[in-house]
Amino acid sequence: MRLGMVIDLKRCIGCYGCQLSCKAENGTPPGVFFARVLKQVSGKYPTVQNTFLPVLCNHCDDPPCVEVCPTGAAFVWEEDGIVDVDHDKCVGCRTCMLACPYSQRFFNDETRPYFGEGGATPFETARASHHQTGVILKCNLCRDRVRDGGKPACVENCPTVARIFGDFDDPNSEVSHLIKERGGFPLRPEKGTKPRVYYLPA
């Protein structure tokens, strides 16, 4: 099983529901986004295209972040292909950040509550207390939720149902069908990392 995601750019409306439900699920500190929405205007007035592009870790089949990790902290789960970090092994050297062509790895340098001097909220204390500092944080497709039979928070929450989660190994899965039928494409395929986040054209 190789889990991954298909994002339908026709359905996405750039509401930031993924970016923020991810934050709520993972309690990520300021500046750290396992999921983000990018906006890009192309064309010339009045013929313009305003594109909303949700991004996240691509959970590559050939992840350069794992290849370069000197301590073995960056790894791939054999059972589902999810690219993850063992924080107990991570020494925060940040080599993986340089290696990732998608800028989807984040260094957690210190504990920073969102309200600054206001201190950590009870939510942050409860939800983010397990984040180690001096290590890399990244998306692991909400592996706990998935192992409980659920879907990643960003998928389950997307108001436009633009995110579809599934097994890329299964030719009959919804993700496999959508990629085939709708001409799905990954970002920066030239990097050769074989990403498992595909996009359907707007």
Next chain:
Amino acid sequence: MNIIDPKFGTLEAEEKAPHEDNTWVSSSCALCYGSCSIKAHRVDGVIVKIEGNPDSVVGKGRLCGKGVSGIMSHYDPNRVTKPLRRTNPEKGIGVDPKWKEVSWDEALDEIAAELVRIRAEDPRKLLLQRTTTVTASRLPFQAFAAGFGTPNHSTGGGGLHCGNGAHLISGIMHASWGVLPDFQYCNYAIYFGASKGHSAGHASTSNMGMAADARARGMKMVVVDPMCNFAAAKASEWVPIRVGTDGALALAMCNVLVNDLGVIDAPYLKAKTNGPYLTGPDKRYMRDAFTGKPLVWDERAGGARPFDESDPADMALEGTFSVDGTACRPSFDRLKEHFLQFTPEWAEEITTVPAANIRRITKEFADEARVGSTIVIDGVTVPYRPVAAIAFRGSQGHKNSVYNFLAVDLLNQMVGAADVAGSCLGFNPTCHGHPDTGQPWYEPNADPDGLMITGMWMGYHYPYPVGAPRLPQNIGLQDLFVMSMTSPFLDSTDREKLWDDMDLPYRPEMIINYGSNLLMSIANKDVVAESLKTYKMIVSFDVLLTETSEFADIVLPDCDYLQSKDSRSNFPFIFSLPAGMGEWCWPIRQPVAEPQGEQRPMAEVMLELADRVGFRADLNAGYNGAINLRPPYRLEGDKKYTYEEICDHDLKNNFGPEHGWEWFKEHGLIKWDKKPEEVYWRAFVDVRVPIYWEWMIDTHKEIAAIAEPRGLQIPEEYYDPMATWLPCLSHEEHGEGFDFYAFYYRDIIHTNSYTMENPWLDEAARLDPFSYNIAINTESGRAQGLADGDAIAVETSTGRRVEGRVKLTEAIHPEGLGIAALAGHWVDTMPIAKGKGVFFNELLELDYEHASPVNLNLDLCAKVKITRLEAAS
């Protein structure tokens, strides 16, 4: 590949102590007035997650970015936790109130004493003011106002900034609070300054999903908007338009549709509108001498008949007839001729939309309308008109609010695309109730002229029939301007003069405010500040100390939506339940967390205040009226009910004795299936809607008769029965250097001014290219020597001024200057929000001249010039 510890990161690896408290609570969001259904996860007293409630159709188990971020608003360390009393009598912007903490008892004693004095003198001196964000706050405030005896209540910037046009005309034409495309069946939707399905507000999250389904199904979406963001970004065609000119475009489209293409739904116009009603030389209806009913020309009988004595199929829509020697014409005939002046070439001059595009889009709309077709849904045959023209805040947020919105809706009316399958839908105007109880039950009905009266409404007055104007008794003059709802005259520069001239027999002296930030949410801050200074006492229920709290005498620490209860977070259904087929759904709001410090829920405090003042019996009567409680659930005499008991009565009143508060606490909501006869009610309910607003002639005369002798001119052109084009003040301003029309738009990650303090939403907005910046067309900006990130000043000809950073973009009209949301807080007590974004409303004047003389909607655009202050940092 690296080696994995097989247990790492798995649930069994974590040695979790069992939690004493580990609960998911079903409730309702309140980050915007969409009030989506949520499930909040509480572990050992701490809310650790908020998700959508998949059992509910309100959000359908999903939430927008704002909704999932509610936790951070809830746990904001800047929240007010104790009652505060100001010790500095001087009030002003930036003047420290020098707060002193007081006990609830002290605070309520002082408030009650003032209320007792005012109620004895003249209860109308009390103004009840609330935010639009928490929809359910309407009930306790409405009941309190009724019980206390004041007609003066208002909803922040609410009506002035969205609804005086949209709600009025949606009410008159669709019996609902607003309109949207029937996403399940519509094939071609034209949006005029609306973002349904792409932003906040009415059923927003559900609409996001339904609109996405519609696009995926192939619905074409043409979006008329000065900016290509949100809805326009997802459109099959973006139609950039000069700010505020949507009405001119819609009128030209009506002309092409009716006169060039000749596409109308004649059977619909005859049976469901006042199109066949005969009008005489004075533009009024010809009426039957005996019954007083409007006459139609019965072609089979060859003579005039009262409208209700003739078969609609026999009614003439066109021609000139003679009734008792008076020449008369059906109102449709007049309207058709009236449209002729609005040629596409004329509209191109005003709107900048090329005439050829106007013709093409109208042709596409006409072709897709499939006039005459039907479809079978759930075994019921209903008319099928899969086109919709919708409008909302953008197009009707102007001085010409009424005609801009009406002109758009006339496109639907001409082809019968109103509340039938695939068409423009009002949200849920007909409900036949839960199968067990038949409640709640409402549907539109007809007045003596056959015209529609909405079956359900939200406050102020019904949109139709229009009341008789009188010398005003309300500080907002809504009883003089009888087609208005929210009024600018509570705070306008000319309010005192208007009150003097109109002999208002009292002056307001006290405000009880629930969460609205008036200083920011109406217009420029100075005019509102001057108004607030005149009040003897301002009491404000607040979660945070806002710019408006700074003017309060007493601040009461409010519970937020995660600490409060409401029996009807999504009722009335005309407000924020998804339209179209599916399920009716009635969720509640219930506390997930305890109050912090001494916070108390507003609804309970209002009950205690009524007791302290001594009008519980009147308050109970106010609740009985506001929620139509019937025996045995009517509140009795002066019996002291808790708010939870009132909620319990409300629920049992609608859903029977077994479905009270306790049942809802456990289940969160009740739902049942919608029927096609409810959703597509237009074909099943015998009412007509006015495409010709005949009453406007008399309404104008009656208002003018009162106002003009007192020095207030009521321009007649705003009261013509037929929608026409009237420019904004900004369109007539041609000062040198004033090259841009400034407008604001709703940002998808912010609601009003409240969410600016949420650090997650603030962070997202800082990363967004537009949220906190001033959008200007790339070429227009470069012509002024501007580059991305430059600091600029934006000024009006009256010297109103804001500053901000430029974002040059191809996605905006060359004359547009777009500012997002309601940003630019300045108080230290909202440290996350302070200094973020641009305070657009500062550019707005607030007086009669800048308001529609019909519905008092404020003109929300301003002609501005820009000055470069410094280069990008």
